[in-house]
Amino acid sequence: MERNLHCTPWPANFPRVVAMSSGVALQAHPLHALAKAGDMDAAARLVLDLAKPDKIQMLAAQFPDAVIVPVHAQEATGINHIPRKFADYIAHLTGLEADTDVIQSSTVFRTGKGGWYRMAFRPEFDGPVREGREHILVDDCVTGGGSLSELRQHIIRGGGNVVAMSTIGYAQFSTNIALTENTRNALTIRYNGKLLYDWLQQHNIYCGEVGALTESEARLIYNAKSLNTATERLSEAKQQAFADSQPELFPKRSRQEDIAALSAQRAGEEISKDRQAVLDLLMAADREDQAKGNVQDNEHSR
Numbered sequence: 001m002e003r004n005l006h007c008t009p010w011p012a013n014f015p016r017v018v019a020m021s022s023g024v025a026l027q028a029h030p031l032h033a034l035a036k037a038g039d040m041d042a043a044a045r046l047v048l049d050l051a052k053p054d055k056i057q058m059l060a061a062q063f064p065d066a067v068i069v070p071v072h073a074q075e076a077t078g079i080n081h082i083p084r085k086f087a088d089y090i091a092h093l094t095g096l097e098a099d100t101d102v103i104q105s106s107t108v109f110r111t112g113k114g115g116w117y118r119m120a121f122r123p124e125f126d127g128p129v130r131e132g133r134e135h136i137l138v139d140d141c142v143t144g145g146g147s148l149s150e151l152r153q154h155i156i157r158g159g160g161n162v163v164a165m166s167t168i169g170y171a172q173f174s175t176n177i178a179l180t181e182n183t184r185n186a187l188t189i190r191y192n193g194k195l196l197y198d199w200l201q202q203h204n205i206y207c208g209e210v211g212a213l214t215e216s217e218a219r220l221i222y223n224a225k226s227l228n229t230a231t232e233r234l235s236e237a238k239q240q241a242f243a244d245s246q247p248e249l250f251p252k253r254s255r256q257e258d259i260a261a262l263s264a265q266r267a268g269e270e271i272s273k274d275r276q277a278v279l280d281l282l283m284a285a286d287r288e289d290q291a292k293g294n295v296q297d298n299e300h301s302r
Helices: 023-028 032-036 040-050 053-062 082-094 115-120 146-157 181-191 193-202 215-223 227-241 255-268 273-301
Strands: 067-070 073-075 078-080 134-142 161-170
Touching (some): 023 032, 040 082, 193 227
Antiparallel strands (some): 073 078
């Protein structure tokens, strides 16, 4: 079944992903596992430690009317709150609006997985889009770019315009997210444009639109050297997806150890008034969401 009616190729000169830090620094942060597993306070503290205000201000100056949309993803250990806290921090720092109405509607558990798994299991998004507005998409880390790219398609189909992307961390070479002309030409020469279109459609990848692939995704397909081999790689990823114990999806330390690390940091941390004020603001957004949810639940129960 075809997932999307239409997919849009990357525009010329789409900017690189603005990364705050490296993927290594992100994963090495003592609160990373807790934040990925749903601890909102840990996510807020991680963002404050790794985000770069100067980069954020430059991005806001370039797109002063943009809406910030975070990738809302369910991980194997809980809801990843890092993108949401990153969006809230950008909103606090710049005055831009953070829109959290768009959510990931499929559960794919892509964290720690390889390129073919990510190609096979693609996130889908749902929720209203601010039609006619510019959007900046944010995530915790960019690897192959598929999550940000699929969110971009959702925003465009809803009438929005994606002008930039930003993450806390990044994998090597992944900030060049948009497909380059050279890579696209190499793909279509190696595989024949029509055959590649049919292959992408068959596997529900960007409605068959070659130009919608990220640079990393396109290079992965190109390096397979044949579409038969690419199909085999996708099949292997699907076959092993639920049989695999997926140890890399879980923190190396136990949750109890992570909680102890967070408690130790809180106890030994001399928090400045400015930092505490920002933490309070980031957490206030979650309390407002919970209050709204309680009101809606009460209305439904009447």
